[in-house]
Amino acid sequence: MNTLPQQLANGLLLGSMYGLIAIGYTMVYGIVQLINFAHGEIFMTGAFGALTVYFYILPDGTSMALAVPLMLLGGAIVAILIAVGAERFAYRPLRGAPRLAPLITAIGLSLALQEVVRNFYPGADRARAFPGLDATHDIGSVTIKDADIFLIVAAILCMAALAIFVRRSRTGRAMQATAQDPDTAQLMGIDTNRIIVIAFAIGGFFAAVAAVAYGLKYGNVDYRMGFLMGLKAFTAAVLGGIGNIYGAMLGGIVLGIAETLASAYIDEIPGMQQLGGQSWANVWAFCLLILVLLFRPQGLLGERVADRA
Amino acid sequence: MVILTSVLTTGALTLTACGSRDDSGDKGGDGGSDTTFTIGVDAPLSGENSTTGLGIQYGAQIAVDDANKNNWVPGVKFKLKALDDKAQPATGQSNATALTGDKTVVGAVGPLNSGVAQTMQQVFASANMAQISPANTAPELTQGKNWQTDKKRPFKTYFRTATTDELQGSFAAGYAYNGLKKKKAFVVDDKQTYGAGLAKIFNEQYKKLGGKVVGTDHVNTGDKDFGSLVTKIKNSGADLLYYGGQYDESALITKQLKDAGVKIPLFGGDGMFASTYIEAAGKSSEGDLATAIGVPADTLPAAKTFIQTYKDKGYKGDYGAYGAYAYDATTAIIKAVKAAADANGGKVPTDINDLRSKVVDGVQKSDFEGLTGKISFDQYGDTTNKQLTVYQVEKGAWKDVETGTADLK
Numbered sequence: 019m020n021t022l023p024q025q026l027a028n029g030l031l032l033g034s035m036y037g038l039i040a041i042g043y044t045m046v047y048g049i050v051q052l053i054n055f056a057h058g059e060i061f062m063t064g065a066f067g068a069l070t071v072y073f074y075i076l077p078d079g080t081s082m083a084l085a086v087p088l089m090l091l092g093g094a095i096v097a098i099l100i101a102v103g104a105e106r107f108a109y110r111p112l113r114g115a116p117r118l119a120p121l122i123t124a125i126g127l128s129l130a131l132q133e134v135v136r137n138f139y140p141g142a143d144r145a146r147a148f149p150g151l152d153a154t155h156d157i158g159s160v161t162i163k164d165a166d167i168f169l170i171v172a173a174i175l176c177m178a179a180l181a182i183f184v185r186r187s188r189t190g191r192a193m194q195a196t197a198q199d200p201d202t203a204q205l206m207g208i209d210t211n212r213i214i215v216i217a218f219a220i221g222g223f224f225a226a227v228a229a230v231a232y233g234l235k236y237g238n239v240d241y242r243m244g245f246l247m248g249l250k251a252f253t254a255a256v257l258g259g260i261g262n263i264y265g266a267m268l269g270g271i272v273l274g275i276a277e278t279l280a281s282a283y284i285d286e287i288p289g290m291q292q293l294g295g296q297s298w299a300n301v302w303a304f305c306l307l308i309l310v311l312l313f314r315p316q317g318l319l320g321e322r323v324a325d326r327a
Numbered sequence: 328m329v330i331l332t333s334v335l336t337t338g339a340l341t342l343t344a345c346g347s348r349d350d351s352g353d354k355g356g357d358g359g360s361d362t363t364f365t366i367g368v369d370a371p372l373s374g375e376n377s378t379t380g381l382g383i384q385y386g387a388q389i390a391v392d393d394a395n396k397n398n399w400v401p402g403v404k405f406k407l408k409a410l411d412d413k414a415q416p417a418t419g420q421s422n423a424t425a426l427t428g429d430k431t432v433v434g435a436v437g438p439l440n441s442g443v444a445q446t447m448q449q450v451f452a453s454a455n456m457a458q459i460s461p462a463n464t465a466p467e468l469t470q471g472k473n474w475q476t477d478k479k480r481p482f483k484t485y486f487r488t489a490t491t492d493e494l495q496g497s498f499a500a501g502y503a504y505n506g507l508k509k510k511k512a513f514v515v516d517d518k519q520t521y522g523a524g525l526a527k528i529f530n531e532q533y534k535k536l537g538g539k540v541v542g543t544d545h546v547n548t549g550d551k552d553f554g555s556l557v558t559k560i561k562n563s564g565a566d567l568l569y570y571g572g573q574y575d576e577s578a579l580i581t582k583q584l585k586d587a588g589v590k591i592p593l594f595g596g597d598g599m600f601a602s603t604y605i606e607a608a609g610k611s612s613e614g615d616l617a618t619a620i621g622v623p624a625d626t627l628p629a630a631k632t633f634i635q636t637y638k639d640k641g642y643k644g645d646y647g648a649y650g651a652y653a654y655d656a657t658t659a660i661i662k663a664v665k666a667a668a669d670a671n672g673g674k675v676p677t678d679i680n681d682l683r684s685k686v687v688d689g690v691q692k693s694d695f696e697g698l699t700g701k702i703s704f705d706q707y708g709d710t711t712n713k714q715l716t717v718y719q720v721e722k723g724a725w726k727d728v729e730t731g732t733a734d735l736k
Contacts, residue, residue: 072571297545
């Protein structure tokens with residue numbers, strides 16, 4: 019059996035999830051030059067928001083066709099509220115402070131969110147079951163689940179909507195202007211505070227979509243799920259060129275595929291048996307990042323920004 | 328108002344009195360007033376592996392309650408001090424230091440993870456304090472680094488009521504090959520002391536029996552996406568997946584494996600034997616197997632009361648894997664304190680260091696019927712009870728399918 023198509027599909031799916039989370043890092047960085055390290059935890063709270071809708075609000079036996087959109091809504095509300103709240107209470111008071119201050123706040127916030135969920139969400143100190151979409155389809159030699167289809171469709175729709183929003187809408191153009199130069203944008207009458215809040219909200223929404231896809235795909239969620247996914251998504255954002263929303267998606271997909279292929283095939287190369295397999299996937303992912311940064315420090319789709327360096 | 332005041336005063340006085348006894352811990356035996364000794368517990372009480380970790384804490388708690396209620400050691404009350412190691416070696420080591428530094432602690436029960444035990448052994452040995460793990464299974468903890476060729480006990484203060492992975496891995500290999508008639512296995516581990524050791528022994532023994540290992544791989548603890556691994560397993564034609572590690576990852580692996588249409592059972596060790604595994608993996612866990620040390624707790628007549636108490640108290644966590652072993656480990660320490668008192672004319676030795684070393688000797692000489700069978704230790708500190716059981720998930724619960732002892736090839 020030729021496993022390459024299946025492995026590419028595995029990588030593409032994992033990468034789409036990284037990409038959706040990476041948007042949140044990239045938009046916030048693009049506008050306020052802040053790396054919101056709590057973004058992985060915003061993703062995690064989105065998953066718990068969706069879980070709450072399914073287990074505590076919807077009646078038993080609700081069909082998944084109805085449940086998934088409502089879970090998406092619940093997850094999005096929670097993630098957006100937390101993202102916007104974080105901006106308002108954790109980052110805005112520190113705007114203008116040295117860069118290190120908000121970074122430390124972000125790390126503190128990420129730990130705080132983990133602990134709040136672990137201590138106060140029923141049963142969240144260990145993995146909690148999440149409803150799955152487990153029906154499978156065979157397309158040639160590739161097997162994919164309904165959850166995978168949900169993920170890929172959601173990722174395409176989200177990206178398309180974001181592209182149209184940023185290019186065509188007034189707010190989107192205001193966003194581009196703020197990203198280019200916040201001070202001048204403000205002088206031109208753009209309410210930059212509002213733009214920043216919108217960037218956080220969109221990031222939170224995308225993270226919630228990724229979180230629901232994650233729950234449906236893996237069947238359980240826990241309070242630590244945001245850490246590694248957040249780190250990978252941040253890597254994807256840097257890989258694609260931080261600040262560039264298309265770069266975030268591309269970076270996510272490149273990272274997902276690279277990781278999957280590395281863990282699938284590197285140990286088949288003679289002499290490389292010790293350096294392959296699942297447990298080396300992260301190592302190769304970060305090697306790729308280092309290589310890209312060495313030869314293209316601005317990332318795959320990033321632009322050289324001399325005045326900001 | 329007067330009543331309230333007097334109640335408060337009495338309460339405060341009682342508390343102060345208790346406090347002062349706790350601090351010194353050496354006023355034992357003086358006519359009626361009880362001495363309080365502490366038994367330390369170290370296990371993961373939050374996060375990863377906490378289901379089984381809490382089972383250890385509460386198993387020990389019930390033993391302490393029983394000892395106090397039945398006045399096992401006249402004039403002595405015991406209490407528990409449970410510390411959370413979060414399944415991390417460094418935390419375990421600092422917990423061990425905290426326990427040895429507390430001058431009321433006479434012995435310790437724990438930890439759960441073999442990797443954590445490695446960092447704790449030296450600390451307890453330096454303080455000459457007995458440590459009994461109800462759960463560690465890595466052979467080198469009792470038999471030294473070169474246990475396969477030259478057995479040598481590294482620390483005389485370390486004991487365990489669990490049997491070793493050498494026996495557990497072999498037992499699993501035997502059951503996979505002869506019982507399940509599976510001839511092609513894929514072996515995966517999580518690179519931790521426990522998981523990697525178990526997988527290695529399974530791999531060796533399975534091949535010796537005539538089975539074929541069609542592939543091996545390793546995962547990181549904390550990984551969530553095993554898509555690439557699952558595709559590899561699917562392509563290898565394996566009819567069994569053996570996993571050395573804990574339930575956190577194996578529950579995800581089995582789910583992703585079955586979602587990808589690979590309907591082969593996942594077989595693991597006692598690190599997977601928890602209700603959380605089934606909760607997390609859902610229907611995908613049906614038919615999966617795990618070995619666990621000892622015989623099923625609920626088939627032991629002596630453990631019936633224990634299980635009832637555990638349920639009545641509404642304790643969280645899982646007594647299934649190690650609760651009864653933690654009970655027996657705690658009892659061994661309490662009995663050693665009693666032996667020290669008996670040898671001293673009915674009085675507990677007043678010097679804590681003297682008492683601790685006498686407890687070590689007492690534990691070594693343990694010989695009593697515990698909940699899990701006869702409790703005694705061999706010259707390495709290993710339990711002499713070598714029984715193991717294979718469990719299988721059936722209709723959403725672990726059912727025991729075969730109990731026996733490992734047959735080393």
